[in-house]
Amino acid sequence: MKNVPTLDIRRYDTERDAFVAELGAAYREFGFCCISGHGIPRELIDGSYDVFQRFFALPTETKMKYHLAGSGGARGYTPFKVETAKDSQYADLKEFWHVGREIPRDSKFADVMPPNVWPSEVPDFRQYGYGLYEALDQLGTRVLRALALHIGEAENFFEDKTDVGNSILRPIHYPPITQDNIPNVRAGAHEDINFITLLVGASAEGLEVLSHGEWLPITTEGDAIVVNIGDMLQRLSNHVYPSTSHRVVNPQNENARKPRYSVPFFLHPNPDVVLDPLDSCITPDNPRRYDTSITSHEYLLQRLREIKLI
Template identity: 70%
Template sequence: MTTRIPTLDIRRFDTERDAFVAELGAAYREWGFAGIRHHGIPQALIDSAYAAFRAFFALPDAVKRSYHVPGGGGARGYTPFGVETAKGSSHYDLKEFWHVGRELAADSRYRAVMADNLWPAEVPGFKEHALALYRALDDLGSRVLSALALHIGLPQDWFADKTDAGNSILRPIHYPPITADDIPNVRAGAHEDINLITLLVGASAEGLQVLSRKGEWVPFTADADTIVVNIGDMLQRLTNHVYPSTTHRVVNPPGASARAPRYSVPFFLHPNPDFLIDVLPSCISADSPSRYPEPITAQGYLEERLREIKLI
């Protein structure tokens, strides 16, 4: 095992495909995490989106709460501070967040399970900047999935028609300043992600830690031009744990650093709601029998997990 989570140059997918696929696949088999640099998303796009998100979180609490959808499970709009709780934890996370979903065509068959987006009227440009970042991360995620498909013997485009209308989520997060010492809550409790893969814009701030196979918490503070991409539970299940969904958390910084806010923007890439998560035959062997003999739809699995983390 390496002692450091690898960061790879995704341009090599075009110039050294076989070597890049092998290295990326090995990184995910060991860590479930990797950094992706030279990803092609302009820094100006990221900065503009972050500015809009900060402007929203700076609004009065009553204004933010007007965009909360009771009973919506946080699927769209605003989720207040003190709601989401990591699975198995008795303490809520120290964060508030907003959810941007896919913009659906009027005749989409997924309208019954994917709500329309909400947009804060108080922040000019929020919609445009959020959707631009959403599309850029969706495209980058598709490239990563293409490489992962090749690594396990699937066609490069295997995921394309299974994620083209996925219930993917862009989640701007605000972790407010921590004003009390010795509290039991952390910014994000130890958890695994629900989806196929997560792309994180903003891991350049300290706090993200990844649980190694040895049981050690390994800090992962990426370079500013690096997007962190990790495996989610849906892909772990689909690949029979060939790609592990690794436990991670966001810890509270020490001392005066805790008094500063933290922002991050993960993009949770999901399959289409009716995609059947059924273990791939190529990931089953005599030494590794199927861990999940019963398939489940992506939407069914999502709802099951949202109940566990107290969003529905």
């Protein structure tokens, strides 16, 4: 069975052509790759997990102070069993928090990118939460440079399309599974909506990706971060980069009885980016798959309705 590879991003600076070719091949096959050598400090990742776990340990009524009803969970806290994978009858067994990009309140995107809220009960939440946001945003930019080169675009092709992207850092808490025979996987099979997702340090096994009809478990070693393609980049690349189904399953061991924490970063394009297939990705073998134009913000709203967040 093939496995999702782990590639060291420092090779982008030392053996660029080989790295870009291997990265592109991984994404064409799996829609996923693990990235090591990224240089995000361990203490930033560990400190972030610590503040997120301290927040989720607060009483429900305290957490609900930060639930902004009617906002689609764009910022702050979303309680258990709200989000539902597209076409799934069961809600996901998770609660989560959203950190978004800090932008000037006179920005043209201020109406669709609200200010962050921060829990006063966890004083260093903002320091770690936004620190990790910025580190993953910068790493995502580096991955996108290689992805741009692989499809024949300029290295900086994506940079003016993501510099004010509506990106989200989502700390998630999956509670311990305390009863047997429950129907839910912890998070139902789904594809991500955005450009790319960077998942840092899932604290337990469970992540699986669908490849050629089989579910492959993804486990990382060392500092590796899982990075996968989302639907917006699949559309823009005319499916050269596939957005692959993945899920979080309950471990078949004592870890099912433990809480699971994970922190994905959803890197989004700027709200006004038009997701038309790129000419560089349209070939006789891969004809244009989309005839209608849609902006990334319109696409996001359409998908949030499908997963019952708005």
